[in-house]
Amino acid sequence: MAGRIILLTGPPGAGKTTAAPLLCANAPGPLAVHLHTDDFYRAIKKGWLAPWTPESHPQNLVVVAAMVGAAATYAKGGYEVVADGIVTDWVKQAFVEAARAAELVLDFVVLIPDRATAAARARDRTDDPVADYAPYAALYDQFAAEDVRHRLDSGRLTPPALAERVREGIEAGRFRLAG
Structure with missing residues (x-):
């Protein structure tokens, strides 16, 4: 039986990487995996380019193909x-196309706390703090402008409560993009 893909995105400090393992733990079936998309970029040990630069586009195409x-x-x-990380429109579209081709369920969840909370969390995290x-x-503004059906305020929720709210939305079909 085919599984599903949950794209968990939002700005830095939204709670993506904190919520992802909890979502895996509360998966309804016996199998779950967390793909931290940053790891696909960190795997490049020679020739890495900052993925937000124009010259990195060929690299980004390869990395996204590997993620998908x-x-x-x-x-x-x-x-x-x-799969948690910064998922822009073209990356989301690559996941949608792959899910449709493989007849998989795909959910797209945008975690979006208020900007001050996101900034404080990003600053205070131990891995890759954002000063x-x-x-x-x-x-941040791009994610805040996403379709309200896919957004979830992650600002005042504990990590377990956040994972529970995401799971409830998934089960209700709120975040579905494909499948």
Whole structure:
């Protein structure tokens, strides 16, 4: 039986990487995997380019193809896949196309706390802290403008409560993009 892919996105400090393992733990079936999309970029040990630069586009195409391929392979094997990271429109579209081609369920969840909470969480995290959130303002605004059906306020929820709310939305079909 095929699994599903859950794209968990939002600005830095939204709670994606904190919620993802909890979503795996509360998956309804016996199989779940967390794909942290940053790891696909960190795997490049020679020739890495900052993915937000124009010259990184060829690299980004390869990295996204690897992410999508890994997620689809796990999902086709029956795993629920929680892929967390910064998912822009073209990346989302690559996941949609792969899910449709493989007849997989795909959910798209945008975690969006208020900007001050996101900035404080990003600053205070132990891995890759963000001292200055100002460069992420436009990215924050992009996520805040996503379709309300896919947005979830993650600002005042504990991580377990957040995972529970995401799971409730998934089960209700609120976040579905494909399948």
